[in-house]
Amino acid sequence: MSKQNILIIGAGLCGSLLALRMAQRGFEVTLVEKRPDLRKVTQDAGRSINLALSDRGLRGLRLAGVEEEAKKLCIPMNGRMIHDKAGNTFLSPYSGRKDEYINSISRPGLNMLLLDEAEKMPNVQLIFNHACEDVDLENASATFRNYNSKEEITISADAIFGTDGAGSAVRKNMFDSHKFLFSFSQQWLSHGYKELEIPAAENNGYRTYKNALHIWPRGEDMLIALPNLDGSFTVTLFLPYENSDYCFANLTSPEMVHEYFNKEFPDVVEMIPNLSEEFFGNPTGPLGTVKCSPWNSFGKVLLLGDAAHAIVPFYGQGMNASFEDVVVFDEILEKYTFEENINWNNFFKEYEALRKKDTDAIADLAVDNFHEMKEHTAMEIFQRKRKLETAFEAEFPEEYYSKYSLVTFKESITYSEALKRGRAQDKAILNLLDDGKIKDEMSLKEKLELVKKETEAILHDD
Numbered sequence: 001m002s003k004q005n006i007l008i009i010g011a012g013l014c015g016s017l018l019a020l021r022m023a024q025r026g027f028e029v030t031l032v033e034k035r036p037d038l039r040k041v042t043q044d045a046g047r048s049i050n051l052a053l054s055d056r057g058l059r060g061l062r063l064a065g066v067e068e069e070a071k072k073l074c075i076p077m078n079g080r081m082i083h084d085k086a087g088n089t090f091l092s093p094y095s096g097r098k099d100e101y102i103n104s105i106s107r108p109g110l111n112m113l114l115l116d117e118a119e120k121m122p123n124v125q126l127i128f129n130h131a132c133e134d135v136d137l138e139n140a141s142a143t144f145r146n147y148n149s150k151e152e153i154t155i156s157a158d159a160i161f162g163t164d165g166a167g168s169a170v171r172k173n174m175f176d177s178h179k180f181l182f183s184f185s186q187q188w189l190s191h192g193y194k195e196l197e198i199p200a201a202e203n204n205g206y207r208t209y210k211n212a213l214h215i216w217p218r219g220e221d222m223l224i225a226l227p228n229l230d231g232s233f234t235v236t237l238f239l240p241y242e243n244s245d246y247c248f249a250n251l252t253s254p255e256m257v258h259e260y261f262n263k264e265f266p267d268v269v270e271m272i273p274n275l276s277e278e279f280f281g282n283p284t285g286p287l288g289t290v291k292c293s294p295w296n297s298f299g300k301v302l303l304l305g306d307a308a309h310a311i312v313p314f315y316g317q318g319m320n321a322s323f324e325d326v327v328v329f330d331e332i333l334e335k336y337t338f339e340e341n342i343n344w345n346n347f348f349k350e351y352e353a354l355r356k357k358d359t360d361a362i363a364d365l366a367v368d369n370f371h372e373m374k375e376h377t378a379m380e381i382f383q384r385k386r387k388l389e390t391a392f393e394a395e396f397p398e399e400y401y402s403k404y405s406l407v408t409f410k411e412s413i414t415y416s417e418a419l420k421r422g423r424a425q426d427k428a429i430l431n432l433l434d435d436g437k438i439k440d441e442m443s444l445k446e447k448l449e450l451v452k453k454e455t456e457a458i459l460h461d462d
């Protein structure tokens with residue numbers, strides 16, 4: 001067991017799970033967070049207050065022994081409940097296999113659980129209200145400013161982990177250092193997001209179906225809603241910033257907001273009593289993809305979670321991928337713990353070589369799903385495809401996994417494998433449907449064989 005000192009910067013979802021796991025591995029862990037302790041001070045205004053947690057994320061929680069506790073905070077969502085403009089709904093299951101569903105979980109609830117568990121470890125020190133401002137990348141030390149007193153402290157360690165999210169200060173230090181070649185890209189979507197709330201009905205009842213992720217797909221814009229344990233739903237509006245009939249730039253008055261919602265989402269209006277107050281009171285957030293490389297500098301500092309690979313939220317995989325980072329990290333750590341002094345340089349390189357292609361893949365898949373959710377879920381051909389895939393999964397559960405299932409439920413394959421196979425399958429089914437080659441009179445098995453053959457041909461051509 002290593003007694004090395006580890007400094008983790010950012011006690012969000014990834015940092016607190018990593019701290020817990022590294023403490024379980026015997027490291028001396030200091031976890032520093034810029035914001036106040038969210039177990040004591042209510043915060044998170046404007047950040048997504050619930051998230052979709054699925055198998056890859058659960059695997060990370062299982063590794064640290066907190067899966068069962070986390071499940072107590074979960075609401076299963078079995079499928080997408082699609083709402084059309086006339087207020088009709090239909091449920092599109094996430095999988096044909098009965099035991100495959102995703103979960104809605106409170107972000108602060110999960111974060112608090114992880115902090116509580118980390119705090120129970122005698123070898124974890126938690127420091128709140130300290131923002132990292134500077135990192136000495138070559139000497140593994142970081143300087144933090146106390147939010148209240150404005151005083152500075154410097155903490156040194158054997159290795160530093162930057163888990164400080166999409167706007168990472170640690171990553172910025174790498175970018176600004178000019179001491180090594182650091183590639184960085186940030187791509188914004190033309191859409192932003194805004195959160196609203198459907199409050200609970202009487203006695204913590206739900207105003208719409210509880211066990212689904214609700215979607216109102218409208219082509220360029222989209223509304224989604226995830227249930228909370230108290231009966232409310234967190235609603236997220238995804239809307240272009242500008243250059244559209246309705247966009248954040250022109251929804252400038254309560255009348256405009258009501259006009260827009262009455263036209264596009266009439267069944268939601270009655271469920272959000274404070275629509276315009278919330279619309280104007282809550283911030284609008286940007287949506288972007290961050291890719292960078294290398295993730296480590298001088299074998300002393302490593303980025304994980306959103307700091308290394310922020311993605312758009314449309315696959316519900318950002319947190320799941322960040323938890324999977326901890327799983328992959330831990331698998332490699334297993335090999336290195338026998339060394340008296342871990343060679344972090346080799347370790348970090350091995351980790352990135354294994355992991356980067358997969359986080360790049362989920363970043364691209366998440367952008368794909370943006371289009372699928374806002375446009376395709378409402379299109380007839382995609383609904384036929386979804387129906388067929390659900391039937392394949394129900395009838396031949398061992399033989400067929402849709403792209404969504406490969407990404408969300410099949411944690412034994414990597415994101416990059418899921419991307420390759422999933423995209424080929426999508427192309428195969430859409431081609432076959434479009435060409436009228438999948439005929440009603442065919443048995444389901446014959447249809448499956450046709451799809452498999454076409455998929456293999458596409459994979460072979462690629």
Ligand code: FAD
Pocket residue numbers: 009010011012013014015032033034035048050051052053130131132133163164165166167168169170193236304305306307313315316317318319320321322
């Ligand atoms: P964060 O959770 O952002 O944590 C970073 C922490 O570092 C924060 O506590 C922050 O205060 C702290 N910090 C920042 N700067 C400093 C500093 N200078 N010094 C010290 N501390 C610092 N993912 C899913 O899997 N499922 C979903 O359904 C989903 N929905 C989403 C919806 C939206 C609208 C958005 C924006 C994201 C969504 N995500 C989802 C993605 C998910 O939120 C992130 O992938 C996840 O939070 C990443 O965890 P993290 O710990 O790397 O970063």
